[in-house]
Each structure stands twice: as structure tokens, then as C-alpha cells.
Amino acid sequence: MGANSRTPDGRINILFVMYDQLRFDYLSCAGHPHLHTPNFDRVAAMGVRFTKAYVQSPICGSSRMSFYTGRYVSSHGAQWNGFPLRVGEMTLGDHLRREGMACWLIGKTHMKADAEGMARLGLSPDSIIGARQAECGFDAWVRDDGLWGEGPDGFYDEKRSPYNEYLKSKGYPSENPWADFANAGIDDDGEIASGWVFANADKPANIREEDSETPWLTRKTIEFIDQAEGAWCAHVSYIKPHWPYIVPAPYHDMYGPDHVPTPVRDDVERDNPHPVFGAYMEGKVAQAFQRDDVREKVIPAYMGLIKQCDDQLGVLLDHLEATGRMDNTMIVLTSDHGDYLGDHWLGEKDLFHEASVKIPLIVYDPRAEHDATRGTTCDALVESIDLAATFVEVAGGKVPDHIIEGRSLLPWLRGETPDWRRYAISEYDYSATPQCVKLGLEPRDARLFMVFDGRFKLIHAEGGFRPMLFDLETDPEEFHDLAKGTAHQAEIDRLYGCLANWGRRCAQRVTRSEDDIKAARGRSARRGILPFLVDGSEVPEALTEKLRGKAGGRYVDD
């Protein structure tokens, strides 16, 4: 261990790195045949790679709110991008600060503040408390959600863009250099070739590589680390490899059509599909990704973006090593969901096939008690909410399991085999989508639930539809929806039982811990509530002394 082997108070820090829309299998340590990611692999070799890690929702904002609250989507309620996280909902920042650990944000959260709730409670966004409420509990070193699109109704993101400010300071001549340079190429006529258009995905982004988003955020991270004092958790949250799918040179042509995997899809999936799956397959995104020309342009760009992320991770790791911090920093590498990239006839994320709902998760903990598991994989059913619990434990706290629904991963890192969950849950609220309209559903009926026990994956759809069922042991590619037939009713019933059990979880009793409850038992008697005494002999004298004494006068005629 180096001179900096612990923070001043003896704890390790937490570098919680998230990539956006990074598929679990687009890393060389996870077996990708063409994409070489030596820096992800380097962390995997020092720590544990979790091979069955699932997000609580395959959509950015909802998934992230689960990471940040440690709670299921139905528990925190931010069920779609831009649905505000209700005021007062506790986050990682609240939990870690209680343990004396700072909690900083560097990058994206996709969190929308509950402005109405804050106003109702009189919270000003200018106050520290208000700012933390508005920033999902983080103190913001830099917040950049990475989607600075602008249309006829204005900007998608109403906040200031620190990244655009940076680009302007570097002389990029545009009011929105994010759109016009970082996420656009240039065509032969010198016109902007937008990165929104797949046909441009093979062009280099018209920006110096060092000015593109991933290196910029890496430098911000290093700035943060170098000045940080005391114990900290830093959420370093990259927008990439999320779309727009365009990447600067030299990453734009490192990969080509030859490196594009065959799509994981089968005609049987289009034969009498589940109505919700069918609606998604017919969507605009899916139609695009069903085209070979689209995949052959987009996937090499996506791979280039990941390769750039890997190189920048190397920069970060080298800095940690050079400054002696590798001994006192937990490193977590993960993603908020995957990307179909044409698998299952789909694009984007949204549904529950492995490409969408499964995430990469690599955890390195420098402490000696985790030495035995370095370089191993763990196939326990892990949920994204487990990280919040893990971090609270790293900070030295007891996990408040009446609030945080995830479980600490540290036992797995120590090489133990804890009694563990039997199934993972993920949810998807598609009420805001064209698919909801197409299916004629009311918003509250446009909700999906996944229950996966490690082998069978059940997807329940509200709105009166049949479920979907996949057996990943016999059908790892998830082509055969077993709920089309009747042979697997027992498995369906069993998984519905799991979902029902989950539905009755105690998720909102957030103001009383299990320990509080145990400690409070019997207290009311000692505070004078003695409602069921036949003659007073039932309880000790000490509790009934207040019952006696002279009456001080007769006020009624008996």
C-alpha cells in the first residue's frame, strides 16, 4: 500500500464510473471478438466482474434514479426520463453524507428536479439543500447530461451546458458546438453532417479529439480528484457511448463493417409476437436497426466511442496510480442499460432482452480482504440498486434497509456466498411512447415488469396482455417466447408468485427502520398508555403509579 493508502479518516474513496448505454458484451473482458478494451480489462483483473448484473429499468433516467436511490423504479416513482424524482426521496448523497462522506457528481444524472414539490415545501434551488434536491443529492462538480439538442421549441435540456461553454472557450464558432462540432461531421461541401443522421456515423466528428466529451469529462474528473480532501464518492458519469453515434478521429475508422457482429435475431421472433414486442419491432428505431446499412455504419461508431472511453479510462487509472491513489480508491465501472443495435429486430434499449437490461459491472476494492477474488467473475443475480448499499457499507455505515432496497456486494468481493435474492426485477414504463398510443393503452397500463431467476425470464405486461417467457438455459439468445404455448404454465405461475411477493415489499416505510421498530416496542406503556387493565394488577406498579392518588374533589353526582 502506498502513502495514500487511506483517506485521512482511514476510509477508501469511491470512484463510481458510469457509461451511458454501454452493452455488457462490448468489452474484451466480456468476450467481444473485435473490440479490445485493455483498461476495462485491467480493472476487471484487479477486481470482480459481475456477469449477471441487471438494471431496474432499461431507460436512462429511471435506471439512474434506481442507482442513486438504491430503490426500485416503482418505489422511487421516476418512471421515465424527465419524470421528476419526488422531493424528499433519499439518495446516495443523503446516505453518504450522514456517514461523513462527500458525494460529488461529474457528468450526467438525467435527473429532473421536482420543482413543484420543492416550491410546495418552500425549497429554493439556490440554497444548499435546494441545490442537492435539484441535483439528485449530489454536490455538482460539473453536471452535464450530454444531450444539448435544440429544436423549434428550444433546447431539450434547459440547464446551462458547461460542455458547450468549454467548446466556445476553445473557439468553436457556434451557439451550440455540441451539436455542430462534437456531434457532427462535415460533408464534402463543408456543410454540417449531423450525428443524428446514421448516414453520417462513419464520418469523424468535426472536433479535436481532446475536446470531445469523453476526454473533457476525464480531465474534469482528474481536476476533482486532485483537489479532493476527506472521504469522497465521485460519480463520474459519461454520456458516451450513448447516441448521437459519431466519434472523432482516430476512433471513427478503427472499426468497419467486418467488425460488426451478426445480429442476434431470428424470424421466429416475428411470428405472432407479443403485442408489446410487436409494437416495438414496428417502431421507427427498430426499422432503422433492422437495416444492414444502418448497423454497418452505427456499430463501428459505437465501438469507436467505447474504444475512446477505454483509452480515457486508461488516463484516469494512470493518474490514480501515479498519485498513489490506487490503494485507497474503490473503482466501479458500469452502465445505465445496454443497446439492442439491431438484435431482436430492435434498436435502442426499452425491453428486457439481455442486450438491453444486462449491464457491465466491474468492482475493484483495494482493501486486502478482497484479494482472494481479484480477477474473478461472479454470477450472482445483481441489481443496480446494490451499488447504493455497497457504497454505504464502504462509507462505514449500516445499510438503511428500510429505504435502500439493494444489498451490499462486499460479501461477494470477500469471496463469501451470502444468502442472496432469488430473482431480479426490472420495470419499464412506456406510457410516454408511440407504442403506448399504438396499443391504445392508458398511461398507467403501459408498464412492463421483468422477473428473472437466472434461468427463466418472465415479462408481465399490464393492460390485459399475456406474458412473455424465455428459458435462457435452453435458449440463451432469447428467441423462443415460451408463453406463446401452454407447456410452461408452471414456470409462469411460479414467476408470477415472485412478482406478487415483490409487489408486497415494504418500500415506503422509510421513516422507521427495523431496529427502530424493535426498540420502540412497549414504549407506550411506559408513557402512560395502559388501555387494557381489567383491575390494574396486570402490569407492574411502576407503570400504574399515575393511576392512583386522591381525586381532589367530586365533580359529579354519582
Added chain:
Amino acid sequence: MGANSRTPDGRINILFVMYDQLRFDYLSCAGHPHLHTPNFDRVAAMGVRFTKAYVQSPICGSSRMSFYTGRYVSSHGAQWNGFPLRVGEMTLGDHLRREGMACWLIGKTHMKADAEGMARLGLSPDSIIGARQAECGFDAWVRDDGLWGEGPDGFYDEKRSPYNEYLKSKGYPSENPWADFANAGIDDDGEIASGWVFANADKPANIREEDSETPWLTRKTIEFIDQAEGAWCAHVSYIKPHWPYIVPAPYHDMYGPDHVPTPVRDDVERDNPHPVFGAYMEGKVAQAFQRDDVREKVIPAYMGLIKQCDDQLGVLLDHLEATGRMDNTMIVLTSDHGDYLGDHWLGEKDLFHEASVKIPLIVYDPRAEHDATRGTTCDALVESIDLAATFVEVAGGKVPDHIIEGRSLLPWLRGETPDWRRYAISEYDYSATPQCVKLGLEPRDARLFMVFDGRFKLIHAEGGFRPMLFDLETDPEEFHDLAKGTAHQAEIDRLYGCLANWGRRCAQRVTRSEDDIKAARGRSARRGILPFLVDGSEVPEALTEKLRGKAGGRYVDD
């Protein structure tokens, strides 16, 4: 209609009267053979009496939080008395004030403020916002939770007791005249005979009747009404007929052992009972109420307390009539739960037999559109959360059904037959009780759920127990637990399906209404998020104009 037929803005006011622990069948309009309650009956004759109204929990605090939030217990999270209602959870006051209707409290809420949450958000109890958070959303005309017991560890209720202040001002010589006079008799030696002791239940409380709690709160209510301006909802919340079971003269000897009904109990209930039911039957409270001498003392006092409530209701109604307010005031009479009084070998509330979970509910709405139903009963499955929705509609608002889970009762008052819920849910968290300890359960496993479809009542118990099932059509007294056998598995499965469906309800998506969601669809494209354009031809020119233009320079070598 009189001169005061509407409030200044044309709306009616709401007098939302709650009695504590009033059984549904201890009213003459509900068929009680000995207890004559002409004033309850008078409101029933003017309005609608709901004969199948159920509370969301048969325990004061949790039930009340459901009345006040319009949400199930698992949704608001205050699952037992004294478990704080989480900060920011919206209440009737929030909803009504948004419609410009004041919302006042006169009496009891049993709400505990989330002091930790308020501190986290920097809310001072001294501010208006803080005070409303601490008072369950109400503006407090007078708050008196009615349990001013004191023991070796101090007072059960840490607040100031306005009722004790009143008694002291009237010259009752005690530091706690609530305990020593209002809820105590006097024995032959001039000693205090505490109302906590059942043996004293037939004594008159040692207080002038006019000074006892029910008349005092009635006067407070009249004071409020006489000064109120604008549209208002007043929650008049009596502590009685809740224990201590003792009542002043002349009510103390209006009823005697001859008026005590035969207990609704059967030996078959004690034969291999469900473990949770068994644990409750063996409890101290139950043991007391299994004794005839206890019932013969307590029930006449309980009836006397109700008779006093009825007389005071008469005072209130007469005042409304005399001041012309009967035309502009909705009157709701209800309770937070019932009282076993020895039925089913039990005392208190806690479980889900009708005596406990069913409540009286009488609703009078003066408006002409409700004339057709006056004096009728309605047997729809009503839940206590329906009142919050009803009141929002009375206030002129649209029910925010992404927050309030109940449904307005006004269609029933108009004589319509709306498409209605198929089952009622009630919950009971007994983690704080001796029964939890006795059964060896962790707090989170000490939870019960009732699903009642109007005929079959299923009770699910967490912790690995079998369920209970009653058929109220063939067994209206609920003696025969059909889940002891195997003949009713189909009904059990069906009701478990209902419970599972309820468990997936969309309860926490409180920051986005269904209408918000519909209106937001497609907005991101008009704000520049165009992620899936193959060549840009997919969307209208208006949305893509920002994609074009001169690039302003080449920053990379292609």
C-alpha cells in the same frame, strides 16, 4: 335554500367528522337493537349511508394517514401509530388549498411529523409550510390527539394538550386532569378510579359532562364555523368512543349488562386457528374481552360514549340549521376503524373481521343533484381513501389520480352506478406488537393484507403462513376459515391474483399525471432530440432545420 346556501365562491363547505373506534353497527340506523342514535340517523336520512365501507388499516394512525392522503398504507408508508408520515407526502390540505379551499383540523389526527425528513430539507416547524407538514397538511384550529397518558418515561404525546389547558382553566386541580378527571371516576374512599381499569368503566367520569372531551370539541367546532370565511373543509375529529372506556353522567348508566349483545364468537375459531389469529386471541387484550364481566362493564360505557357523541352531533346539526348552513355544508360521518369488544375472542381492532375493518360512513351533500338518493343506503365497496377524492371533487378540482388512489363517491350520491373497484384492500403492520415477537418474525414480515371482493375475504400474512379465507355470504359472522381446508383453492388463487394486481399499482409516480404524460409525448423531438434518422428524411423539415448549415471550419483531418 337559505341565504347562506353557498359559500361566497359558490361552493359548499365540508364538515368531515370522524369518531375514533366507532363500530359500524353501533348506530340505530345500522340496526343496533339498544343504542338509539337519532342524530346519526338524521344525517343518514338526509344523505347516503354506505354499508360496505372499509378502512385501509384497522389501526388509528395508519388508517388516518390513508384518509388524509387518499392513499393505501403501503403507498404512504406510515404503517403504524407513530411512524412518521414522510415529508412531502401530499395530503388533503395540499390538494384542497390548490383548489382555493381551506383545510382545518379540529381534534385528532394521530399524525407524527417526519422531523428527520423536515430537518434534512431545512423545514422549520415554525414556518407555515413546516407547520402544515407537521400537522398532516391541516391548518390546526385545535389539535388534540386525545391520549394524554403519562408514565415513568413521561407523556405518550409530547405536544401541548389544549384540552388539559382547558380543564385547568376550569379549575380541575391536577397537572393532568385528562387522566385524573375526564378519564377517571372516583371510588368510595375519594381516590381516583382510573378509566384505564375496566373495573371502573361503570363509574361516571369525575367531570362535569359539559367539560368532557366530546362537548368541548363540539364547542371548538362551532367556534370555528362561526368565524370561517370562504370555502372550507373542517376535519372534526373526536377521540371518542375510543378508550379509556369511561363516560360522565348521565351517560354512564344509560346502558347496562342487559344491553350488551351476545359476543359474535364460536369455538370453531379456536380450533387450529391461523397462527396470527391465534397469537392475537392469546394476547392480553383478547383475554380481557373474553371475560363476560369485562364486556358487561365496558360495552355499556362504550355505548354511553357513543350516545354522548350522538347528542353532541345533534348540537352541531342544530347549529348548522339555525345559522342557515345546512344548505351549504356537506357532512361526512365516519370512523377510523371499529372495535372487537370481545367478538371473535378479541378486543381492540387489529385484524380484519367486519367489527374491526368496516366503518360507518354517512355522507350528506346538500346539492339538489343528490336529492334522489337521500335516505338510501349504498352497498358499493368503498374504501376510506375515497373521501379524499370526493372532497377534491367537491372543492371543484380534478382528482389527481396519480397521487390519490381513492375514487370520488359523488357518482353514487347522484344515483349513478359507476364502473367500480372489484375488491377492497386493507393492511396491518404488526411489527411493533408483542404478537410479532411471539411469532418470531422480523418486522418486515409482520404484515397482513386483506382482499375482500364483497363476498370472499382473503387475508394474506407475510412470514410464510397460510392465508385465511372467509365467505361472508354463507358465513356472515366469519367463523369458518375456509383456508384451513383445500376446497376453496380457486377462490384463494383468484384473490391472490387481485392482491398481486394491486401490488403492481402505479402509486409512486406522483410527479406526473396521466394527462401530463399524454401531453408530453413527442416533445423531445421538437426540442432537438432526433436520435434515429437514417438519412434525415424521416421527420419534417421543421424539426431538422438545426441539423444543417455551414460547419464553420474543419477541425479534423478526414
